Amino acid sequence: MKYIFLTGGVVSSLGKGLTAASLGTLLEARGLKVALQKFDPYLNVDPGTMSPFQHGEVYVLDDGAETDLDLGHYERFTHSELTQFNNLTSGRVYQTVLEKERRGDYLGKTVQVIPHVTDEIKQRVKEVGEQSGADVVITEIGGTTGDIEGLPFLEAIREFALECGRGNSIFVHVTYVPYIRAAGELKTKPTQQSVAKLREIGIVPDILVCRTEKPINEEMRQKISLFCNVPVDGVIEEIDVEHSIYEVPLMLQREKMDALVCQELGLETSPADMSEWEAVIQRIIKPQHQVRIGVIGKYIHLQDAYKSVYEAVTHAGGANDCAIEIVRVDSEDIERDGAAAHLADMDGILVPGGFGERGVEGKVLAAQYARENNVPYLGLCLGMQIACIEFARHALGLDGAHSAEFDAQTPHPIIALLDEQQNITDMGGTMRLGAQACALTPGSKAAELYGTEEINERHRHRYEFNNAYREQFEAQDFVFSGTSPDGNLVELIELKNHPYFMATQAHPEFKSKPVQAHPLFAGFIKAAHERANGN
Numbered sequence: 108m109k110y111i112f113l114t115g116g117v118v119s120s121l122g123k124g125l126t127a128a129s130l131g132t133l134l135e136a137r138g139l140k141v142a143l144q145k146f147d148p149y150l151n152v153d154p155g156t157m158s159p160f161q162h163g164e165v166y167v168l169d170d171g172a173e174t175d176l177d178l179g180h181y182e183r184f185t186h187s188e189l190t191q192f193n194n195l196t197s198g199r200v201y202q203t204v205l206e207k208e209r210r211g212d213y214l215g216k217t218v219q220v221i222p223h224v225t226d227e228i229k230q231r232v233k234e235v236g237e238q239s240g241a242d243v244v245i246t247e248i249g250g251t252t253g254d255i256e257g258l259p260f261l262e263a264i265r266e267f268a269l270e271c272g273r274g275n276s277i278f279v280h281v282t283y284v285p286y287i288r289a290a291g292e293l294k295t296k297p298t299q300q301s302v303a304k305l306r307e308i309g310i311v312p313d314i315l316v317c318r319t320e321k322p323i324n325e326e327m328r329q330k331i332s333l334f335c336n337v338p339v340d341g342v343i344e345e346i347d348v349e350h351s352i353y354e355v356p357l358m359l360q361r362e363k364m365d366a367l368v369c370q371e372l373g374l375e376t377s378p379a380d381m382s383e384w385e386a387v388i389q390r391i392i393k394p395q396h397q398v399r400i401g402v403i404g405k406y407i408h409l410q411d412a413y414k415s416v417y418e419a420v421t422h423a424g425g426a427n428d429c430a431i432e433i434v435r436v437d438s439e440d441i442e443r444d445g446a447a448a449h450l451a452d453m454d455g456i457l458v459p460g461g462f463g464e465r466g467v468e469g470k471v472l473a474a475q476y477a478r479e480n481n482v483p484y485l486g487l488c489l490g491m492q493i494a495c496i497e498f499a500r501h502a503l504g505l506d507g508a509h510s511a512e513f514d515a516q517t518p519h520p521i522i523a524l525l526d527e528q529q530n531i532t533d534m535g536g537t538m539r540l541g542a543q544a545c546a547l548t549p550g551s552k553a554a555e556l557y558g559t560e561e562i563n564e565r566h567r568h569r570y571e572f573n574n575a576y577r578e579q580f581e582a583q584d585f586v587f588s589g590t591s592p593d594g595n596l597v598e599l600i601e602l603k604n605h606p607y608f609m610a611t612q613a614h615p616e617f618k619s620k621p622v623q624a625h626p627l628f629a630g631f632i633k634a635a636h637e638r639a640n641g642n
Contacts, residue, residue: 163410552607
């Protein structure tokens with residue numbers, strides 16, 4: 108088994124996750140089985156209780172693991188099957204080590220960062236390799252080289268590489284080559300300093316991926332090679348892409364990065380066939396049509412808060428030959444100005460998930476506008492609950508209808524806690540999480556879109572639709588088109604006599620890929636396109 112360790116330097120947000128995922132795409136296209144994992148140095152056990160302002164979205168896996176959003180890139184770009192073992196935080200490491208110490212597993216020894224913490228990290232690398240049966244394991248180290256909290260991870264991968272022997276592992280370092288506009292020059296000094304810091308720790312990079320906004324000429328490659336002790340062909344230019352992040356694998360292929368990785372690891376494969384990927388890119392960057400989609404949220408100014416939603420919309424645009432103009436609408440602006448002021452020229456309205464009461468009334472107004480004006484609507488998680496609350500208030504006349512999450516005294520708790528959730532106090536990992544089975548109603552729009560009558564979608568929520576109100580809803584052309592197999596939990600709803608009004612308690616955005624748009628998103632964009640063209 109071969110191992111690739113990917114580190115980053117100079118600044119954060121360089122795109123290490125995209126680089127790791129793109130490399131995985133290329134290696135898969137060469138016929139190799141790839142597994143990817145992410146190590147995060149922060150002390151949270153997982154990102155489940157972290158604010159979107161701090162961390163961006165929480166990406167949920169089939170097994171219910173709440174993970175870093177980079178795992179979304181891994182799943183969208185590759186066929187790697189990810190579980191809780193593919194994301195590890197310092198908090199999880201120290202929690203495990205301390206549990207072992209309390210049990211006496213260390214037989215009274217002094218517990219130290221080296222070897223006990225680093226051994227725990229190395230064990231996770233081994234576990235992912237063994238469980239996946241992959242040819243290549245790609246491990247991304249979060250944070251920036253030199254951060255104090257990241258040092259145990261860097262020491263662990265240094266030890267691991269030494270133990271697995273030469274030719275079985277390589278280090279890829281993603282760095283930044285800034286362009287100083289006043290001088291009109293690219294500068295290599297930050298890269299030199301970053302590599303020097305990495306070498307102090309005992310890691311010598313085999314490949315340097317240089318993030319830049321301007322092309323790196325041959326002279327500069329020679330300079331980076333000389334001062335960073337990396338062969339010239341190991342200096343990879345990763346320039347800002349013009350249209351889509353899905354161009355990155357093709358860019359790295361042009362730089363011959365996959366060929367170099369295979370050479371360094373002694374992997375004999377055929378060149379990567381990227382024809383299918385190129386076809387996807389063409390549909391995304393050169394579409395024939397265009398639609399405007401309003402995304403209504405309260406973290407709308409944070410790009411990463413709804414990362415998977417935006418990507419799933421992009422995939423659906425490619426599937427429908429449509430360019431997507433995403434208009435981010437703050438739900439509190441709708442509360443202030445009214446829905447028509449912000450949504451009148453939208454071809455589709457999407458309400459994603461979220462927690463907390465702030466901005467909820469604006470989302471209700473958006474759902475009402477979509478329902479009453481025949482605008483295609485897609486609700487995700489909270490977006491489904493919002494649709495139910497809105498329908499109860501304005502179609503069923505249930506004044507004061509709300510979710511018990513936001514109003515414990517509501518006379519009509521359309522959305523309520525399950526009995527087993529009533530006494531939970533810990534917030535982390537206590538929701539309905541991960542893949543859940545769903546039975547679709549035969550003849551429904553949902554069954555038509557999925558092309559089957561049973562599905563699995565990922566969840567991350569606590570509150571559910573209150574079954575005491577189901578008969579009242581069904582009497583008014585409101586369709587419960589998906590439920591748990593026992594019929595107890597509402598999973599999907601839709602409206603009759605509406606061009607496209609669909610909402611799900613799940614997070615289908617987590618299962619969308621550029622090569623396979625999710626059915627609910629594809630149907631949504633198709634309906635938006637038909638509206639835009641007056642069909």
